[in-house]
Amino acid sequence: MSNNSDEKNPKNGLTSSLDGGAQNGDPSVDNGDIMEIPVEPSSMDISGEGAKMFVTDAEEGEVPDGPQVSKLKFVCRDGSQGQVKVEKEDKGKVQESSETPKESGDNVDRKAVVTNEQDLVKALDELSVATSGSEDFKEAVTSNFRRQSMAHPEMSDEDFVTSSEWKNVKRHIFVLSEAGKPIYSRFGNEEQLATLFGLMQALVSFVQENKDMIRSVKVGQTNIVFLAKTPLILVCVSRLDECVAQTQNQLMYFYNQIVSILTSKQLFAIFEKRKNYDLRRLLSGSERLLDNLGNLVENDPSFVLGAVxxxxxxxxxRETISQTIIQNLSKTKNVVFAILIANNQLVSLVRMKKCFMHPMDLHIILNLIDSSESFKTAESWTPLCLPRFDSSGFVHAHVSYLADDCQACLVLLAVDRDSFFALSEAKQKIVERLRRHNCLEAINASMSNCWPTMSYVNVQEVRHFIYKSRSIAQFITPALDIPYVLPGSDAANNLSIAGNIQGHNVSPELQRIYSTYFKMHSRLHSHSRPLKLMYRVDDTENWIGWLTSSFELYVAFEPLVTKSAAIAAVNKLLKWVKKEEDRIFIMNSPTF
Known part of the structure; x- marks a missing residue:
């Protein structure tokens, strides 16, 4: 398969010229940062004064520049080559590894010992062999294979990690403590993986002792990505051709999911008092949240885009819904957020003044709703930590579905643990008023409709796209249409986000499209060589990725489209977004 791309670097200009340029009717490339695309300014700027409801990482002062990265190359015993990427840590930030005496009654951890570079290469070899399967069985285990079904207590630990069932999983997630204690494995049983967890802990400790932080290991087609977040270590072993930065972002979601259950204050206190503590005791019953998160981060572009x-x-x-929520909650004390969700999509978000919801926190809430069928049967009252809002404490969530005939979920977040009955009464009043104004019917109609489709957007050259408004951290992407699906076929697995899909089984075509989008996203947001525009050609589609200060756009075109036609199609697409923005985005941020 051919794979060519025209990429533009904001510092160095185009790395390969656009064939023909103005000679073939394509717009010329100026001396600025991006290729000129003739778009009216109004169609590019969809932000408004009242649009800000999410606080983004950039607004919190995070610097986009990445850490200094160095590499160590090695050769495995099977002849395949690999490399380790390590990050140079700032002085004072390296967590020194130390052995903690085992307390009586604790299980003895099996740890690998890494004291030099030869031990490191051996450990990397063992880890790659233990988590990589044969290419002939790549499809043997799918991403929705339940971790519980892979628990085989009758097997020895060595037999388990060498079984084809285990090794042919394409993507593993592991969480362990800094002392090497197993906490979570997406597949399999943590007890049978104790040796593997000890090996991962030894790798991290060895690199930390050299004042570095291990970032990733690449062995053949396998990527092993590490995220050390005191007091936890998170590891992803994947054969899905994902970039390191995006994988680390996914691991950060797993860390925040654990924090949402315990709070960072409790998490630090536990391991400060007892470094060898078995955290599974406190997470028991919450594995479904981590399992479901593993499905979502693979199939839902929300997590890569940092948007909803x-x-x-x-x-x-939408205005009627927001005003109804405000009227019935404005007199209720200590309510910080009211969120209405349908099909993993945001219907309305009302907030207390000066309080902002980070997209990562909203994703944690969406995962909570998506993971729990029990919310559909009764009102629930549960403590929840929002790591980006306040990682040290809980808010209390009143969670309920609006009605039996409207499966939209209302989440009311308050800081007062005694607010359940007041919020329950307010919820009933909200539902009554929404029903009187026919809002429930409107929500149901939108939930059952696959709008927008590309036939409705009506830009002939465009097969699919993702558009993200950066100012409001929201995005739009259509369901798959012809030629990816046959006319009249069931579109259940072709919808635009994983939360809409039965069992999270995204269609292969949608997975392939998202995989290309994610690779383009990685190039546009690269720490070392960021781009603002790239044009990619392969056997099945042509692609454009475009990053500006106000939006991100990823577009799949038919393979025979010319560059000039692609640019004209992007122009039409942006005009369509501007025309429909009040329908597809929440353009204001109502407050109590």
């Missing part, structure tokens, strides 16, 4: 998808509604219906 809104349920399409007319502005009048």
């Amino acid at each position: 998808k809104c349920l399409p509604l007319t502005s009048s219906v």
Whole structure:
């Protein structure tokens, strides 16, 4: 398969010229940062004064520049070559590894010993062999294979990690303590993986002792990515051709999911008092949240984009919903957020003044709702930590679905643990008023509709796209249409986000498209060589990735489209987004 791309670097200009340029009718490339695309300014700027409801990483002062990275190359015993990437840590930030005496009654951890470079290469070899399967069985175990079904207590630990069932999983997630204590494995049983957990802990400790932080290991087609977040170590072993930065971001979601259950304050206190503590005792019953998160981060572009998808509604219906929530909660003390969710999409978000919801926190809430069928049967009251809002404490969530005939979920977050009955009463009043104004019917209609489709967008050259508004951290992407699906076929697995899909089984075509989008996202946001525009050609589609200060756009075109036609199609697409923005985005941020 051919794979060519035209990429533009904001510092160095185009790395390969656009064939023909103005001679073939394509717009010329100026001396600025991006290729000129003739778009009216209004169609590029969809932000408004009242649009800010999410606080982003950039607004919190995070610097986009990446850490200094060095590499160590090695050769495995099977002849394959690999390399280790390590990050130079700032002085004072390296966590020194230390052995902690085992307390009586604790299980003895099996640890690998890494004291020199030869031991490191051997450990990397063992880890890659233990988690990589034969290419002939790549499809043997799918991403929705339940971790519980892989628990075989009758097997020895060595037999388990060498079984084809285990090794043919394409993507593993591991969480362990800095002392090497197993906490979570997406597949299999943590007890049978104790040796493997000890090996991962030894790798991290060895690199830390050299004042570095291990970032990733590449062995053949396998990527092993590490995220050390005191007091935890998170590891992803993947054969899905994912970039390191995106994988580390996914691991950060797993860390935040654990914090959402315990709070960072409790997490630090536990391991400060007892470094060898078995955290599974406190996480028991919450594995479903981590399992479901593992499915979502693979199949939902929300997590890569750092944005949310809104349920399409007319502005009048959305305004009625928001005002109804405000009227019934404005007099209720200590309510910080009210969130209405349908099909993993945001319907409305009302917040207390000066309080902002980070997209990562909203994703944690979406995962909580998506993981728990029990919320559909009764009102629930549960403590929840929002790591980006306040990682040290809980808010209390009143969670309930609106009605039996409207499966939208209302989440009311308060800081007062005694607010359940007041919020329950307010919820009933909200539902009554929404029903009187026919808002429930409007929500149901939008939930059952696959709008927008590309036939509705009506830009002939465009097969699919993702558009993200950076100012409001929201995105829009259509369901798959012809030629990816046959007319009249069941589109259940072709919808735009994983939360809409039965069992999270995304269609192969949608997975392939998202995989290309994610690779383009990685290039545009590269720490070492960021781009603002790239044009990619392969056997099945042509692609454009475009990053500006106000939006991100990823587009799949038919393979025979010319560059000039692609640019014109992007122009039409941006005009369509501007025309429909009140329907596809929440353009204001109502407050109590």
